[in-house]
Structure formats: structure tokens, C-alpha cells
Amino acid sequence: xxxxxxxxxxxxxxxxxxxxxxxxxxxxxxxxxxxxxxxxxxxxxxxxxxxxxxxxxxxxxxxxxxxxxxxxxxxxxxxxxxxxxxxxxxxxxxxxxxxxxxxxxxxxxxxxxxxxxxxxxxxxxxxxxxxxxxxxxxxxxxxxxxxxxxxxxxxxxxxxxxxxxxxxxxxxxxxxxxxxxxxxxxxxxxxxxxxxxxxxxxxxxxxxxxxxxxxxxxxxxxxxxxxx
Amino acid sequence: xxxxxxxxxxxxxxxxxxxxxxxxxxxxxxxxxxxxxxxxxxxxxxxxxxxxxxxxxxxxxxxxxxxxxxxxxxxxxxxxxxxxxxxxxxxxxxxxxxxxxxxxxxxxxxxxxxxxxxxxxxxxxxxxxxxxxxxxxxxxxxxxxxxxxxxxxxxxxxxxxxxxxxxxxxxxxxxxxxxxxxxxxxxxxxxxxxxxxxxxxxxxxxxxxxxxxxxxxxxxxxxxxxxxxxxxxxxxxxxxxxxxxxxxxxxxxxxxxxxxxxxxxxxxxxxxxxxxxxxxxxxxxxxxxxxxxxxxxx
Amino acid sequence: xxxxxxxxxxxxxxxxxxxxxxxxxxxxxxxxxxxxxxxxxxxxxxxxxxxxxxxxxxxxxxxxxxxxxxxxxxxxxxxxxxxxxxxxxxxxxxxxxxxxxxxxxxxxxxxxxxxxxxxxxxxxxxxxxxxx
Numbered sequence: 001x002x003x004x005x006x007x008x009x010x011x012x013x014x015x016x017x018x019x020x021x022x023x024x025x026x027x028x029x030x031x032x033x034x035x036x037x038x039x040x041x042x043x044x045x046x047x048x049x050x051x052x053x054x055x056x057x058x059x060x061x062x063x064x065x066x067x068x069x070x071x072x073x074x075x076x077x078x079x080x081x082x083x084x085x086x087x088x089x090x091x092x093x094x095x096x097x098x099x100x101x102x103x104x105x106x107x108x109x110x111x112x113x114x115x116x117x118x119x120x121x122x123x124x125x126x127x128x129x130x131x132x133x134x135x136x137x138x139x140x141x142x143x144x145x146x147x148x149x150x151x152x153x154x155x156x157x158x159x160x161x162x163x164x165x166x167x168x169x170x171x172x173x174x175x176x177x178x179x180x181x182x183x184x185x186x187x188x189x190x191x192x193x194x195x196x197x198x199x200x201x202x203x204x205x206x207x208x209x210x211x212x213x214x215x216x217x218x219x220x221x222x223x224x225x226x227x228x
Numbered sequence: 229x230x231x232x233x234x235x236x237x238x239x240x241x242x243x244x245x246x247x248x249x250x251x252x253x254x255x256x257x258x259x260x261x262x263x264x265x266x267x268x269x270x271x272x273x274x275x276x277x278x279x280x281x282x283x284x285x286x287x288x289x290x291x292x293x294x295x296x297x298x299x300x301x302x303x304x305x306x307x308x309x310x311x312x313x314x315x316x317x318x319x320x321x322x323x324x325x326x327x328x329x330x331x332x333x334x335x336x337x338x339x340x341x342x343x344x345x346x347x348x349x350x351x352x353x354x355x356x357x358x359x360x361x362x363x364x365x366x367x368x369x370x371x372x373x374x375x376x377x378x379x380x381x382x383x384x385x386x387x388x389x390x391x392x393x394x395x396x397x398x399x400x401x402x403x404x405x406x407x408x409x410x411x412x413x414x415x416x417x418x419x420x421x422x423x424x425x426x427x428x429x430x431x432x433x434x435x436x437x438x439x440x441x442x443x444x445x446x447x448x449x450x451x452x453x454x455x456x457x458x459x460x461x462x463x464x465x466x467x468x469x470x471x472x473x474x475x476x477x478x479x480x481x482x483x484x485x486x487x488x489x490x491x492x493x494x495x496x497x498x499x500x501x502x503x504x505x506x507x508x509x510x511x512x513x514x515x516x517x518x519x520x521x522x523x524x525x526x
Numbered sequence: 527x528x529x530x531x532x533x534x535x536x537x538x539x540x541x542x543x544x545x546x547x548x549x550x551x552x553x554x555x556x557x558x559x560x561x562x563x564x565x566x567x568x569x570x571x572x573x574x575x576x577x578x579x580x581x582x583x584x585x586x587x588x589x590x591x592x593x594x595x596x597x598x599x600x601x602x603x604x605x606x607x608x609x610x611x612x613x614x615x616x617x618x619x620x621x622x623x624x625x626x627x628x629x630x631x632x633x634x635x636x637x638x639x640x641x642x643x644x645x646x647x648x649x650x651x652x653x654x655x656x657x658x
Contacts, residue, residue: 003303
């Protein structure tokens with residue numbers, strides 16, 4: 001357990017990657033969004049998509065954690081299991097930090113009436129039905145999901161090469177198409193729509209958590225025989 | 229005490245065997261030279277011992293256990309490969325900090341001294357360092373880790389001759405004070421010949437030689453002189469290399485020369501030259517001249 | 527200085543023996559330690575240790591418990607006797623072989639030796655003060 005925690009600490013030795021970058025991206029996109037809100041001559045509620053940026057950064061972070069830090073971890077004689085769990089822990093910590101920022105930022109945003117401009121960066125109405133806590137958790141989970149997705153993709157590439165990755169992505173696409181085809185076949189669009197709506201923020205978050213865990217298991221199994 | 233035990237190790241990639249039945253054992257606190265040509269299997273072998281790569285068949289025991297995913301064993305090992313990758317945007321100071329967190333015997337004092345010796349810029353991003361500076365980072369981690377079993381995989385690529393000598397000197401000095409098992413893979417054989425206690429030569433995935441360095445020295449000699457006189461002397465001996473210029477032939481023979489041999493050579497007007505470790509290994513692995521006992525064909 | 531083709535530990539031992547024979551390392555004085563030799567020649571300490579052990583086995587060096595390695599009393603004479611015995615094989619035989627290729631008979635050789643000896647004697651007025 002000790003060494004797993006040490007791996008997590010290791011990821012924070014260079015704070016730039018896990019701490020500053022996501023915050024810098026967040027702050028920059030926030031400032032840009034506010035400037036753009038100010039420029040738009042529209043009094044109604046404005047919604048910026050910029051809040052996605054730091055979350056997508058997590059996808060890249062997942063890729064980088066494997067591509068660059070995994071080989072080095074092997075040189076330091078860290079086992080794959082310790083590396084996996086420690087890195088996930090570090091990513092979780094950062095995701096939580098992001099979630100907190102979102103929760104707090106969103107609260108401020110709402111309190112100031114959209115930064116005085118009726119412009120909303122953090123708080124999407126639908127998301128805020130669960131309150132700042134729910135929204136924060138949702139963002140953290142999405143960030144984590146993207147991290148693990150990037151991590152797994154990079155692991156597949158490392159172990160099976162470009163061909164392997166292409167096959168994996170094709171399978172994912174195929175799975176999507178298959179699901180859509182089944183739903184269409186069963187003419188169940190309405191039922192699916194109702195189910196999604198009924199989920200609510202917490203329900204969706206829980207589903208995403210399950211997906212994240214599944215991706216995590218997949219990446220660990222792929223990592224077990226990966227060569228640095 | 230045996231720290232590494234390898235039995236019939238095989239690693240196959242499609243139709244080539246990177247390792248083709250390698251067996252060896254490494255003893256505690258000895259400096260080994262793992263020598264061989266590029267692609268001979270040196271890195272592959274070391275990767276298997278550190279569980280960074282996996283055998284097709286055969287057994288590996290490090291500190292008595294299977295190293296795969298074994299933190300107890302791996303924590304006592306350090307393997308820095310040539311072209312080691314480092315975390316993106318990391319600086320040498322970060323890399324050393326991370327290393328210090330995982331090697332129980334890490335010596336910050338030694339690391340600092342080596343940074344000064346190699347004039348390594350600590351604040352420059354590792355990806356911006358020159359080839360030699362990059363090697364220096366790896367060398368420093370390998371030395372300062374003071375791991376019980378340390379592997380150096382051609383660690384000096386890019387290091388100039390002065391820096392290489394610094395590395396050899398520091399390695400010897402630290403090994404003297406803090407003995408550990410070191411495996412140094414190299415193709416600059418003559419440079420490391422005096423450092424290594426034992427020589428392991430690997431060629432095309434097989435072990436050609438596994439012996440004390442001193443025993444290997446003097447195991448070959450170069451006989452130079454008139455072509456007929458040389459032929460007469462080398463009859464019945466294993467010749468691993470031959471060159472001719474006019475009537476002068478130079479033949480490298482395997483086998484110790486005793487006093488009687490030397491007297492005979494002096495009488496025949498033949499000169500005897502010593503064969504350095506590098507020359508011997510180069511001859512053995514050149515394959516232009518498969519070792520054939522002279523006269524066997526007749 | 528180090529011959530690539532001969533066992534290193536033997537060369538280290540011979541080097542220590544050289545300094546005993548020429549007097550720079552006195553009898554009953556402290557001999558260089560294994561680590562000192564290794565550092566000086568930039569070689570593996572284990573190799574240096576082998577050389578030292580060889581000298582201990584020969585009786586040239588003695589180990590004094592707790593203090594270190596010392597040159598044995600009588601080591602100098604022992605080594606000189608040994609080298610005198612090997613002198614013929616080591617120096618005379620190659621000399622004769624070379625002389626032969628140059629067309630010099632053993633008598634010619636003897637004359638040359640005497641000539642060189644007297645030249646050397648007059649050139650170096652102060653001999654090494656070495657009676658034997």
C-alpha cells in the first residue's frame with residue numbers, strides 16, 4: 001500500500017502535469033468565455049462549452065501517464081500493479097480537485113448571475129438540479145472516465161501496436177452501431193429516452209462510474225503484459 | 229550467494245529467437261560484463277531479469293523468486309536502459325526525486341556529486357538535453373540507487389571519453405565502498421575490461437563465453453610470420469582469424485601457449501602478439517571465419 | 527602499461543614485486559592495500575585482491591591481523607632469486623633469437639654485452655649503491 005501511495009506522490013513531483021496544466025486550462029478558458037460573453041450583445045442566458053477543455057485534457061493526461069511515466073516507472077522497478085493503482089489514485093485526486101473547482105465556481109457563477117453577464121460556464125441547468133455537490137461529482141467522474149479511456153488506449157497501443165489500437169477503436173464503434181441497431185430494431189427509442197431522462201444527474205453519474213471501473217479493469221489487464 | 233539464476237531461457241519473436249536457450253547464474257557483489265554485438269540479445273536478457281519483458285519459455289529466478297510483479301524482488305533492482313524514457317516535461321531534478329522515493333539505498337550525496345561531475349543542467353527539461361546529458365541522467369540514477377542488483381545497458385552512449393572515464397571511476401569507487409552486483413552491457417570492451425570481474429559473451433541469443441576476465445585474457449594469441457611456418461605451428465590448433473599480406477600471415481589461435489610453445493615459436497622465427505579481450509570477442513563473434521581446427525579437412 | 531593479453535591480477539602482482547625488487551617498497555613496510563591498488567590502476571578490487579592473495583601465497587606479503595598487508599622480511603632476496611632463475615628464459619632466449627636473425631654469433635653477442643656494460647659504467651659515475 002505504501003508503494004502505491006508513493007507512486008501517487010511521484011506523479012505530483014512535477015506539479016505541472018497533474019496540477020498546474022488543468023488549472024491553467026480551466027482559468028484560461030473561463031476568462032476567454034467571460035470575455036466572449038461580454039462581447040455577445042444578447043441579454044438572455046448564454047452557455048459556453050469551454051468548461052469541457054480541462055476535462056478533455058484528462059484524456060491526454062491518461063495517454064501521457066502511460067506513454068511517458070510507465071517506462072520510467074519500470075526503470076524504478078515499480079510493479080505494473082503499483083503503477084496502475086498509484087496513477088489512478090493521483091488522477092482521482094486531480095479529478096476531485098477539478099470537481100471541487102467546478103462546484104465552487106458554479107456556485108459563485110450562479111450567485112453573481114452568470115458573472116453579471118448572464119453567461120454560464122460551470123453551471124448547466126440540467127446538471128445543477130443535483131446542486132453544486134452533484135455537479136462537482138459529475139465533473140470529477142467524467143474527468144476520471146476520460147483519463148482511464150486515454151490510459152487504456154495508450155496501453156493497447158503500447159502492447160498491440162497501431163493495428164491493435166485500430167481494431168480496438170473499430171470494435172468500440174461497432175458496439176455503438178450494434179446498440180443503436182438493436183434499439184432501432186426493437187423500436188425502443190422512446191423507452192430509452194424515458195430511461196435516460198429518469199436517471200437524473202446522480203443516476204447518470206453512477207452509470208459513468210460503472211463504465212469507468214470497467215475501463216479501469218480493462219486497462220489493468222492490458223497493462224499486466226505490457227512492455228515499457 | 230547466487231542472486232540470479234537463469235535456466236534455458238528462450239525468447240522468440242515470430243521466426244527469430246532473440247534468446248535461444250540461455251542459462252547462467254550471477255553471484256553476489258560481482259561486476260559482470262555482458263558483451264556482444266548489437267542485437268545479440270543483451271537488452272532482451274536484462275529485460276527478462278527485471279520482468280520488463282517476458283520469456284517464451286525457461287526459468288528466471290532473481291533473489292530466489294520470480295521477478296514478475298514481485299515488489300519484494302524488484303525493489304532491490306535498478307535497470308536503466310539506453311534510450312530510457314522519462315516523464316514528459318520532467319527535469320533531471322524531478323527524475324532524481326522520483327528515483328529517491330523508490331530505491332531504499334538511494335544516496336542523494338552521491339547523486340549531487342555526480343551531477344557536478346557530469347555538469348548536468350538540473351533545470352533543463354530532459355527532452356531538451358543532449359544525448360550525452362541524457363545518458364548522464366541514467367548513469368546517475370543507476371549509480372546513486374545503490375541497488376543490490378544494478379543493470380547498466382550501454383549507459384555511456386553519447387558520453388565523451390572524459391565522461392566515460394568519470395563513470396568507470398565512480399562506479400569502481402562506489403562499488404568498493406558499497407559492494408553490489410553490477411551487470412554492465414557494453415560493446416566498448418577494452419574500456420571496461422579492467423572493471424569487470426567476469427565476462428559473459430552473448431551472440432545470436434546464445435552464451436558463447438561465461439568466465440573470469442583474467443582467465444579469458446591469455447586464452448588467445450596472434451602468431452605472425454612466414455605463411456608456411458605459421459601453418460606448421462597452427463596445425464591441430466583452433467584458428468579463429470587469419471590475415472595475409474604477401475608471404476606474411478597473421479593467425480589468431482585459441483589456447484594457452486606454454487613455455488615449450490614459446491620456445492618453438494622463437495626458434496621458428498615467429499612473433500607472438502597478445503590478443504586483447506576486445507579483439508578476442510570480436511574475432512569470436514565475427515563469423516567470417518567459423519572456428520575450424522586446422523588440418524581437420526585433410 | 528597494462529598488457530591486454532595477460533591476466534590482470536598477475537600483472538598487478540608483478541608490479542608490486544617490481545617495486546620490492548628495486549627497493550622502492552621496503553621490506554617490513556606496509557604494502558599498498560587492495561583498494562589502493564584498485565583505485566590506482568583503475569581496476570576491479572576483486573582483481574587487485576587476487577593479485578595480493580597470490581603474493582601472500584608466495585610468501586612475499588604477509589597479513590598482520592588488524593593492521594594490514596606488509597612486505598615479508600626476505601621478500602626481496604626471494605624475488606631476486608626467482609627472477610634470476612627466470613632470467614634465461616625471459617631475456618636470454620629472445621636475445622639469442624634476435625641475434626640469430628641479425629647474423630650475430632653467441633661470441634659476437636658476448637663482445638657486445640661487455641662493450642655496452644663498460645659504456646654504461648663510465649656514463650653513470652654514481653651507481654645505484656646496490657652491492658649485490
